[in-house]
Amino acid sequence: MIDEGKWQKAWMEARIFEPAVIPGKKKFMVTVPWPYTNGSLHVGHGRTYTTGDIVARYKRMRGFNVLYPMGFHQSGTPIHAFSDKIARGDPGTVETYRAYVSQYVEGEKINEILESFKKPENIASYFSKATVNDFTSLGFSIDWRFKFTSAEPAYGDFVQWQFRRLNSRDYIKQGSYPILYSMDDENAVGEDDIADGDIDKVSVEEFTAVKFKGESYSIVAASVRPETIFGITNLWVNMEAPYVLCLMDDEKIVVSKASAEKLRRQHINFSILDDVDPKSLIEERFKVPVTGDEIMVYHSSFVDPDNGTGIVYSVPGHSIWDYVAIKESGIDLHMKKVISFPDKQYSVENLTNARGITSISDTEKLSAATQDLYKYEFYQGRMMDNCGSLSGMSVPEAREKIKGELLESGDAFIFYETSRKAQTRSGSKVIVAVLRDQWFIDYSNPEWKKESHSLVDRMLFVPAFYKENMHETVEWIRERPCARRRGIGTKLPFDDRWVIESLSDSTIYTSVYPVIDNLRKIREIRGKIDDQVLDFIFLGADMPPEYDDVRSISEKARNDLLYWYGCDLRVTSIPHLSNHLVFYIMNHVAVLPKRFEPGGLMILGLVVSRGAKIGKSKGNAVNLLQVTKKYSADVYRLYVATVSDINSQIDWNEEDLQTVIRGYESIISFLERYRKDDSLPGHIETWFESKFYSTLEKFIQDMDSYSVRSAYVRIIFDVMNDLRRVERRGGSVNVALGLVLKEWLISLSAVIPHACEEYWHRYISDTFVSIQVLSPGKDRIDGILLESEAYVDSVTEDIREILNVIRKKPSSIIIETCDESARNLMKLADENRLSEIPQELKRYIPEFMKIRRTLRIMNFDEYTVLEENQEFFSRIFDCKVQIRKGMLGRSNKNSWPGRPAIHVET
């Protein structure tokens, strides 16, 4: 067992991962997303960080000056939310955190720490420290000198500077915006706050709320299908439910009481005046906008007062609910059809019959049928001639048009509803509220998009198809709310009631790594970091004389930044694509000069566990530190590197892990058994050397294009198989391994650094393998040697196949190589000079043509090679083996180039 901790300590003490700025030396900066510090990490998280470390270590062995920095994300609301829950004593949360903490401490100490978690900043700082420990245990080659968090003041100054820059380019906007909102808490809610919010997502839906004018007030029905307004026959209310009269912008309207509570939070001038007796609604007539039809109101129990406005306008021609409700209550009404479509199966009548729907209580069937009908009409439907200005339009067109017209004329307003009924985890109802003064970053600016596209074109994407994907994302992105009313983070510089939202504050933070220590010093001297200083460091602007007290520090920062930044590779995962990564790209374009632009993105696939998405609630979140402790860091790293391609999903499971462990043990066993042996290498050892360097060449090619898996499968498993071949061929593994051991250890060290360090020190030298540079050794590849081994293989296979067919044990085998005349015949045939073949050989042409494609003239003497391997053949086939020079026509089997005749005697 390798003492991994020993090497981690040794690396730390020797400070080998803390590179100096060396002007002229090519550098490589690799980053991964900084972890959010609300808990300990599971095996899923580890993939990205480990891959980042493998890249960092690989680039080091290729001679780059490598910077792999790390920080911690602390801003946002989840840490707050968890802290609140712990303070409230929420059993689930307390249990989760007890489990986290008990990995690091024992006994009474756990309770003490849990107690401290009632303050959010303690959670953040505790898990920042814990994660440093986890990462160290994984053998990551992180330069911890540049660690910082998104909540610290020096970084906050930078974020504010960044926002002022964005604002100066007019990319910051303010406006109204619908958000999910807790009624009891009177506060915005995120996915984490909603019960089952991670499993069943809640989104905001936009309804068109249409006003139907009556005598003294309007009645409001909200619909997602405003184009059906021409087919309205009546209105529905639920007599069991409470309705209220409200005042909205000096206009009296009636909606359900539940709905009024929502509207109150969506409109400024809105107040509830009085209760309304549903009976009075039924007695009155209302006017449909646009058509001017007078319609009646009826009762139906299917109307949900807590959905929409609690009033439904009825379009029986195109709505199954309405159709069934009318039939069931026996109301005598004329159905109006306003949308035509080709397949009559989709008429409400046929759908209702076909699905056996008889009553409005068949809610499941009704919902399913409704969904099918809406979808079908939306894509296939056209507005009929009775639809005024909408006539002849497709449904989507008509919908947009009528919605615009109704809003314009004041006959309708937008009403927001949640996509499903939802509650917060503490049980408060979740509705949609409209924030009036929400701050946005406006990513829709066409110039900005254009520059961003061009940056995307310049960047490297691994896998490549994500480049196309990123172009799409840049096109698609619009305004993004960038501030919230609560949470940890930096205050918005132009409105300090707002905290910058946690993804918006972390878009170009990677540029801060190289300078964070100097930013802290500047802040210490001046109390804050002014824009003039940041302009100097990040933009190269002149700095006024009043900043002379920090000039030399700022110059140092500027120099470090110029050397290290842009980030050559950022390793992340798929979920970041449509948020963090597009912000990362666009904010670089907007804020920083071109010389600091990012070089590339490596986007990893998801990690699932035992076939399911990893989730706390699913109980399949395997803790990363536990895995490291139970198996070893090297085993986990090997798992990440070899179990799956970077773009494919990894399924964490015990079976695959066992395979990886066996692979790891094989490597260790080869390295453990090794004893230095300087004997002169024989044929097979020389072959091995040649094969190794050819493998190493492919390894480098693969790694340079970030095909980590195939690179390491090669350099591990191919090399081990070749070593076994050396053994099988009677060669010396020690001699063979000795020829390549240095380069093998260096190349392996990116994935299993601890083991490599151990054997490097044992067999090679007391330097660190982790910072050695690889020597490819093209001159050590002997192509002919490789070819001749492959030839021996193919002869072996042929013999084996024959033996398989005859199913008898051979008493002797004779292998006959071809003669000059066979070679000659082949040469002439290859050059299309068949007619020049000597007369006496012509009778062999048919046989030759038949097997021609399996033949090849070798670059070596077949006889000599076979002769050298005579003993080997004899051993594996356990019989006498003779090598002879054959002659065309001498026996019933002919020898051809690359395909000696094989005679088996039993």
Add this chain to the structure above:
RNA sequence: GCGGAGGUUGCCGAGCCAGGUUAAAGGCGACAGACUCAAGAUCUGUUUCCGUAGGGUUUCGCCGGUUCAAAUCCGGCCCUCCGCACCA
């Protein structure tokens, strides 16, 4: 629906961009053998079907096309997965 990825031999998973050397890498599983008192581990071989001579045969979601030649190129269809926003 929009955008992206994909459907390969018992399973997982390469190959497909640059068509032929592909019955199709590698791993797992299964079977046989070696080692062992035994089990495990390890090693060797087999793993579409047929075959007493290195051969033949049928296969890469479905249908069709291009080509001397297609898992690979083109068209259509069916199916699966991921993202679609204010959430880290």
